[in-house]
Amino acid sequence: xxxxxxxxxxxxxxxxxxxxxxxxxxxxxxxxxxxxxxxxxxxxxxxxxxxxxxxxxxxxxxxxxxxxxxxxxxxxxxxxxxxxxxxxxxxxxxxxxxxxxxxxxxxxxxxxxxxxxxxxxxxxxxxxxxxxxxxxxxxxxxxxxxxxxxxxxxxxxxxxxxxxxxxxxxxxxxxxxxxxxxxxxxxxxxxxxxxxxxxxxxxxxxxxxxxxxxxxxxxxxxxxxxxxxxxxxxxxxxxxxxxxxxxxxxxxxxxxxxxxxxxxxxxxxxxxxxxxxxxxxxxxxxxxxxxxxxxxxxxxxxxxxxxxxxxxxxxxxxxxxxxxxxxxxxxxxxxxxxxxxxxxxxxxxxxxxxxxxxxxxxxxxxxxxxxxxxxxxxxxxxxxxxxxxxxx
Ligand code: SF4
Numbered sequence: 107x108x109x110x111x112x113x114x115x116x117x118x119x120x121x122x123x124x125x126x127x128x129x130x131x132x133x134x135x136x137x138x139x140x141x142x143x144x145x146x147x148x149x150x151x152x153x154x155x156x157x158x159x160x161x162x163x164x165x166x167x168x169x170x171x172x173x174x175x176x177x178x179x180x181x182x183x184x185x186x187x188x189x190x191x192x193x194x195x196x197x198x199x200x201x202x203x204x205x206x207x208x209x210x211x212x213x214x215x216x217x218x219x220x221x222x223x224x225x226x227x228x229x230x231x232x233x234x235x236x237x238x239x240x241x242x243x244x245x246x247x248x249x250x251x252x253x254x255x256x257x258x259x260x261x262x263x264x265x266x267x268x269x270x271x272x273x274x275x276x277x278x279x280x281x282x283x284x285x286x287x288x289x290x291x292x293x294x295x296x297x298x299x300x301x302x303x304x305x306x307x308x309x310x311x312x313x314x315x316x317x318x319x320x321x322x323x324x325x326x327x328x329x330x331x332x333x334x335x336x337x338x339x340x341x342x343x344x345x346x347x348x349x350x351x352x353x354x355x356x357x358x359x360x361x362x363x364x365x366x367x368x369x370x371x372x373x374x375x376x377x378x379x380x381x382x383x384x385x386x387x388x389x390x391x392x393x394x395x396x397x398x399x400x401x402x403x404x405x406x407x408x409x410x411x412x413x414x415x416x417x418x419x420x421x422x423x424x425x426x427x428x429x430x431x432x433x434x435x436x437x438x439x440x441x442x443x444x445x446x447x448x449x450x451x452x453x454x455x456x457x458x459x460x461x462x463x464x465x466x467x468x469x470x471x472x473x474x475x476x477x478x479x480x481x482x483x484x485x486x487x488x489x490x491x492x493x494x495x496x497x498x
Contacts, residue, residue: 151227151331152218152267153188156248156260157287157296158232161321162278163190168402169324186223187215189250212251219266220253227334228271233280233287234261234302237295247294264299265308273334274299275315277327282316282346283421290425300346312339316346318394320418325399326351345421347393352419356389359397360409375413382409386432388417 155163217223235247245261252258268274276299279285287296297305300314315334317326330348333340340348357363365371365381372380381387389409396407396415408415417428417435427435 150186150218150224151229152186152215152225152271153190153229153231154215154260154264154267155189156230156232156234156264156281157294158278158280158285160190160231162231162327163188165278165321166324166327169328186218187212189215215263216251216253216258218270219258219263225267225271226273227331228264228267228274229277229331230264230268230274230281230299231277232260233284233296234264234299235287235294235296236261236302236305237293239294244295261302264302265306268299268303268310268314269308271311273312273315273339274310275317275327275330275334276300276346277317278322279318279320279418279423282318283423285320286424313342314346315339315342315348318345318347318352318419318421320416320423323351323396323399323401343393351395351399352393354393354395356392356394356396356409356415359395360389360415361397362409377412382412382414383434385414386430386434387414388420388428388435389415391427391435392417392420394419 218225238244239246245259248260249257250260276282280287281299284296284298315330343349343352362381365379370380371384372382392415400407417423420428
């Protein structure tokens, strides 16, 4: 194959899905063609919706680089099942005799999970829920249709399809890390796809790819799909995120970074220049290429257009350290490259942010601050602290 995986993803980060899809279209189509021939002329993608607000599907619909129709044309995407976008009488015309379901649209889904229908890529949007409601069974908080007259849970579908699919992509914060459904107070046992698979002892053919974010960025989703359809898993970090999109902190590339370094801090969100640190911006602890790729067709992103970065791609979002939302993240002196004494002094003379933590580090250590190692550790630690599924 002409493509090199590193080059592909590096280019993808900076060029966007449309350019990459065009540039690599011959390779992508060749892989599609090979895969399709093996599978009787179809590439089978199942987009499974679990506990979430459909925001990642909406994000995909609002993608413009390319838009969803462009993606279907450029990347030859073919979703056999995508609940949010399907009508009840949707029917691909390949009903397998003997399977029953209340809803014709679910036939491809049930055939994929319980029958012999192949699954090339499983996309999971939303959290699997391991808890049991009072008087119910595991996973009963989310039931999706019926198979042979019996209710089927989203959890069961996710487990079966994950074991069968060539690739599993967790789209968005809920499926990547549990997200809002697993926030403090979680009553349904909502958790990440990786955690649910691990707890249920299900293994996948390739590592689960976590496309974090609330929502996930449509370009990253399409590029990742193009990547796996070329037959390779992107290089992933320790949280299962593609390094191409999650290697730098938003803070490093933020247009307000100059203001941060100068200690020019905003006191209101309508400040066109000032840094939002004191208002609670989580850009310094959040890995994402939002500032490079931007959103809404490359127009802007959170800290550029206001308000701040909420840390929606941090593994612990929406819990600490992403929240409290309107307070600066509680980060350690070590994270800032300071000693505890220096840190206390700085706090006394007006706050770390007022001094400018990077300026402070430079003055105190003579080194430029990258923070990556410490931040990654913070991410891992935060993930370990994620809520455990409540026993039922
Ligand atoms: Fe930008 Fe937030 Fe960093 Fe300020 S703290 S420079 S607003 S990312």
